[in-house]
Amino acid sequence: MSEPLAPQHGPQPDEIAQEPPATPAARLARWQDAGGVLVPVATGIFAFLIGGVVIAATGHNPIQAYWDIIKGAGFNWLAHPWNTDVATTAAYNFSQTLLQTTSLILCGLAVAFAFRCGLFNIGGNGQYLVGLICANWIGVSFVNMARPAHILLGIAVAAAAGAAWAAIAGFLKATVGAHEVITTIMLNWIAYWIGNYVFLQGGPLQAPKNVPLDVPISADVVPGAQLPVFWGIPALQGLHIGFFIAIGALVVFWIVLNRTTLGYEVRAVGYNPDAAAYGGIKVRTNYIRAMAISGAFAGLAGGIDMLGYLHHFGTIDVQATSIGFLGIAVALLGRNTALGTGIAALLFGGLVYGTTHGLQSGVIDPSLAGHLTEIIQGLVVLFVGADVLILAVWNSRRKLRRQGRVAESGQPKPETAS
Amino acid sequence: MEAATVLEMRGITKRFPGVVADDRVDFELRPGEVHALLGENGAGKSTLMNILYGLYKPDEGEIALKGSRVSFASAKDAIDSGIGMVHQHFMLIPVMSVAENIVLEVEPTKAGVLLDYDAAVEQVRDISTRFGLVVDPNAKVEDISVGQQQRVEILKALYRGAEILILDEPTAVLTPQEAGELFSIIKSLQADGTSIIFISHKLNEVLEIADRITVLRRGKRIDTIPREGATEDGLARMMVGRDVLLRVDKPPANPGDVVLEVKGLNVQDERGLAVVRDVTFSVRAGEIVGIAGVEGNGQSELIETITGLRHADTGEISVGGRRITHATARRMLDAGVGHIPEDRQRLGLVLEFSIAENIALHDYPFPPNSRWGWLFPRRLAQRARELIKEFDIRGGGPQTSASSLSGGNQQKLVAAREVARDPKVLIAAQPTRGLDVGAIEYLHRRLVEERDEGRAILLVSLELDEALSLSDRILVMYEGRIVAEHGATANEEQIGLEMLGGRRKEPAPA
Numbered sequence: 001m002s003e004p005l006a007p008q009h010g011p012q013p014d015e016i017a018q019e020p021p022a023t024p025a026a027r028l029a030r031w032q033d034a035g036g037v038l039v040p041v042a043t044g045i046f047a048f049l050i051g052g053v054v055i056a057a058t059g060h061n062p063i064q065a066y067w068d069i070i071k072g073a074g075f076n077w078l079a080h081p082w083n084t085d086v087a088t089t090a091a092y093n094f095s096q097t098l099l100q101t102t103s104l105i106l107c108g109l110a111v112a113f114a115f116r117c118g119l120f121n122i123g124g125n126g127q128y129l130v131g132l133i134c135a136n137w138i139g140v141s142f143v144n145m146a147r148p149a150h151i152l153l154g155i156a157v158a159a160a161a162g163a164a165w166a167a168i169a170g171f172l173k174a175t176v177g178a179h180e181v182i183t184t185i186m187l188n189w190i191a192y193w194i195g196n197y198v199f200l201q202g203g204p205l206q207a208p209k210n211v212p213l214d215v216p217i218s219a220d221v222v223p224g225a226q227l228p229v230f231w232g233i234p235a236l237q238g239l240h241i242g243f244f245i246a247i248g249a250l251v252v253f254w255i256v257l258n259r260t261t262l263g264y265e266v267r268a269v270g271y272n273p274d275a276a277a278y279g280g281i282k283v284r285t286n287y288i289r290a291m292a293i294s295g296a297f298a299g300l301a302g303g304i305d306m307l308g309y310l311h312h313f314g315t316i317d318v319q320a321t322s323i324g325f326l327g328i329a330v331a332l333l334g335r336n337t338a339l340g341t342g343i344a345a346l347l348f349g350g351l352v353y354g355t356t357h358g359l360q361s362g363v364i365d366p367s368l369a370g371h372l373t374e375i376i377q378g379l380v381v382l383f384v385g386a387d388v389l390i391l392a393v394w395n396s397r398r399k400l401r402r403q404g405r406v407a408e409s410g411q412p413k414p415e416t417a418s
Numbered sequence: 419m420e421a422a423t424v425l426e427m428r429g430i431t432k433r434f435p436g437v438v439a440d441d442r443v444d445f446e447l448r449p450g451e452v453h454a455l456l457g458e459n460g461a462g463k464s465t466l467m468n469i470l471y472g473l474y475k476p477d478e479g480e481i482a483l484k485g486s487r488v489s490f491a492s493a494k495d496a497i498d499s500g501i502g503m504v505h506q507h508f509m510l511i512p513v514m515s516v517a518e519n520i521v522l523e524v525e526p527t528k529a530g531v532l533l534d535y536d537a538a539v540e541q542v543r544d545i546s547t548r549f550g551l552v553v554d555p556n557a558k559v560e561d562i563s564v565g566q567q568q569r570v571e572i573l574k575a576l577y578r579g580a581e582i583l584i585l586d587e588p589t590a591v592l593t594p595q596e597a598g599e600l601f602s603i604i605k606s607l608q609a610d611g612t613s614i615i616f617i618s619h620k621l622n623e624v625l626e627i628a629d630r631i632t633v634l635r636r637g638k639r640i641d642t643i644p645r646e647g648a649t650e651d652g653l654a655r656m657m658v659g660r661d662v663l664l665r666v667d668k669p670p671a672n673p674g675d676v677v678l679e680v681k682g683l684n685v686q687d688e689r690g691l692a693v694v695r696d697v698t699f700s701v702r703a704g705e706i707v708g709i710a711g712v713e714g715n716g717q718s719e720l721i722e723t724i725t726g727l728r729h730a731d732t733g734e735i736s737v738g739g740r741r742i743t744h745a746t747a748r749r750m751l752d753a754g755v756g757h758i759p760e761d762r763q764r765l766g767l768v769l770e771f772s773i774a775e776n777i778a779l780h781d782y783p784f785p786p787n788s789r790w791g792w793l794f795p796r797r798l799a800q801r802a803r804e805l806i807k808e809f810d811i812r813g814g815g816p817q818t819s820a821s822s823l824s825g826g827n828q829q830k831l832v833a834a835r836e837v838a839r840d841p842k843v844l845i846a847a848q849p850t851r852g853l854d855v856g857a858i859e860y861l862h863r864r865l866v867e868e869r870d871e872g873r874a875i876l877l878v879s880l881e882l883d884e885a886l887s888l889s890d891r892i893l894v895m896y897e898g899r900i901v902a903e904h905g906a907t908a909n910e911e912q913i914g915l916e917m918l919g920g921r922r923k924e925p926a927p928a
Contacts, residue, residue, distance in 0.1 A: 261783050267768075277727060277747060280746075
């Protein structure tokens with residue numbers, strides 16, 4: 001007895017899987033398996049859907065809430081982009097979203113670059129803080145320096161500090177095999193307490209003149225070290241040229257990975273360290289170097305945030321900083337690619353700014369509004385981590401359906417042939 | 419219908435997206451016969467057997483057991499109908515005892531829920547005496563040899579009442595001696611009335627053990643023939659669809675200067691155990707030196723040390739007269755050592771990389787592949803196109819990822835890269851493992867050609883046949899030492915003994 005079944009796209013035996021895909025459909029399937037755009041898009045949609053369920057559970061209309069977030073993030077400005085006047089709410093909101101996007105791109109790249117070398121850099125937040133602290137130190141010192149030189153120095157020192165901070169984890173991994181997840185988390189705490197120390201009363205960076213001594217806050221970066229603002233008003237957190245640095249970093253990331261021998265080594269080590277070593281690549285050197293480059297991106301984020309719009313920082317700000325962690329979600333959703341990271345950063349940038357400014361406390365519980373970003377961030381990390389699981393569930397469902405079909409067609413009782 | 423056949427599969431067709439794995443295949447099995455299923459990788463052997471074992475549903479066709487039509491929804495149905503399968507990769511739980519593994523899921527119980535371990539051991543003893551498969555029921559699976567694990571798998575199937583036993587490439591993991599033991603087990607099972615389907619792509623085995631042979635090629639059944647009158651050449655032609663040169667046809671070697679020299683080499687593994695002991699040998703330009711031995715006797719570590727992937731404790735390695743002990747992998751590559759590693763997927767290739775990127779794996783830092791750290795992908799692709807053509811790598815272009823190539827083409831890719839670097843020494847570790855007849859023929863011919871080009875070739879093979887037919891000299895390795903050396907005309911039986919640490923019947927030539 002034969003079961004007329006449609007060709008199944010189930011798991012294939014090895015001997016078939018090794019054949020080159022012969023049809024466009026097979027190629028499409030393989031491309032999706034390899035992590036095409038569909039997976040991250042589905043992940044994002046899933047995360048937002050469940051976020052919507054959370055909103056609905058609090059008794060609000062999720063569609064209204066998301067619309068408010070979109071408007072709060074200024075995405076409606078894209079409908080009439082010729083009006084760049086920040087006096088209009090949409091344009092102002094969008095400039096603020098881009099401000100968030102700027103640091104998220106760099107924090108996302110920090111995670112993505114390490115990932116491409118097979119390392120999970122959880123330490124973006126610490127590297128960001130170290131960069132930010134150094135930029136504040138440079139920005140309040142060297143008062144008489146020429147502006148371009150002062151800015152360049154601040155940015156360079158911030159990136160170098162982030163690189164050095166992350167390289168510690170890379171060095172420990174390369175020499176004693178300490179796992180980078182553990183070491184970067186520890187380095188986050190060290191950076192956190194350094195931040196608390198330097199801005200605390202009497203700390204080296206606490207402002208002695210500008211503010212009363214009992215405020216744990218730094219002095220402002222001098223105007224000569226502040227990044228020029230190109231959209232909006234500097235006093236109102238205008239969008240600074242750091243935005244272009246972030247866009248440039250995306251391009252550099254792509255070029256380094258795909259067009260340099262350094263990137264070739266990073267990818268080889270990330271995919272298969274044994275084969276890389278066999279190929280003559282120094283795997284340990286690559287771990288240290290990739291972590292350093294990774295940390296440079298995060299340190300750069302801290303540096304341009306400080307010189308771009310924060311200008312000063314306090315212990316409370318240190319304690320509230322979590323943008324480095326958001327970088328993990330950005331990189332994961334962006335599949336560790338340049339373009340993906342850019343898009344994911346814009347999405348999260350809108351979410352960060354939109355939830356804090358778009359949702360009115362009368363409509364949505366303010367505590368929920370503030371945490372919605374974090375809920376969605378958590379869901380994204382969960383779903384990205386679980387996409388293997390989702391695929392497995394998907395496959396087993398298909399198998400069940402197949403068995404169900406067999407059961408429906410009656411128990412396969414042995415019949416006498418001929 | 420009288421049960422002249424225990425199993426009949428008729429017109430079995432199975433399609434996967436873009437591929438017809440089996441195309442109207444007929445197969446029948448008589449009681450107590452050993453029926454070999456022969457074909458290259460990808461011919462549809464495993465798919466056909468997975469259908470019989472209930473793992474796949476056929477798209478068309480029917481299966482009859484002892485004259486009754488059956489349809490299996492899962493492997494459990496197949497097992498209940500008396501079909502057992504021993505997969506290439508064993509499905510055993512290493513930390514559990516032999517008896518526990520055998521009775522798993524059909525355990526004898528005490529009070530309905532508790533495993534009656536003593537009864538299990540007793541039953542396993544019974545069944546193993548009945549079929550003459552000696553195992554220790556109390557031994558842990560992780561402590562016994564691969565050959566014994568295979569017996570456990572066979573016993574597991576017999577314990578579940580298998581009357582039809584499917585063996586999927588059973589000798590792939592065995593030493594020649596273990597394979598011999600397996601064959602006597604198969605014969606005693608056969609005498610006991612068990613029908614056996616023997617999947618293989620090794621011609622000599624099939625001719626030794628099978629009563630009848632069915633050949634598959636690209637999903638189609640080519641023919642079913644009795645063993646009597648079948649020849650290796652004839653079977654190979656049926657498998658591949660053209661004439662195949664089975665025996666390596668090579669002129670005598672014309673050795674030149676010593677290129678690779680290893681003196682008094684000692685190597686320890688990660689646990690500090692001596693794995694290579696006082697190894698001394700040399701390979702001359704224009705000769706193939708084979709290292710024979712059972713897996714795990716230090717061959718892998720020896721090669722890793724020569725290629726700079728492992729640290730030597732004491733001893734010397736020279737390439738082309740220059741001492742370069744303790745060199746890095748990079749230094750060895752630059753000194754002219756090429757290496758076709760034994761595990762192409764773990765070591766030889768970055769599977770996610772494209773063919774072009776894999777070809778550049780050693781030479782990416784040098785012009786014309788790159789300059790000042792700047793990579794030239796177009797140059798990489800151009801080089802890949804040249805080598806794809808020269809080495810006949812099929813299944814994709816320069817941008818195809820290595821993972822989507824078949825095993826044979828992956829191996830050609832590795833060989834292409836290593837040979838094209840023009841190395842002085844070429845180390846080939848199990849270069850034909852898991853490949854089908856056509857690819858083996860190609861690689862053997864290529865190695866001999868490279869020898870005649872004047873390269874020094876060091877060949878490590880677990881297949882004694884291969885080592886014997888390719889090598890101009892053979893070294894036998896046992897427990898980290900070179901225990902014997904033979905010329906081109908070596909006695910296979912003698913080497914087989916030496917591989918197992920047997921006493922030398924004659925002193926090895928110095």
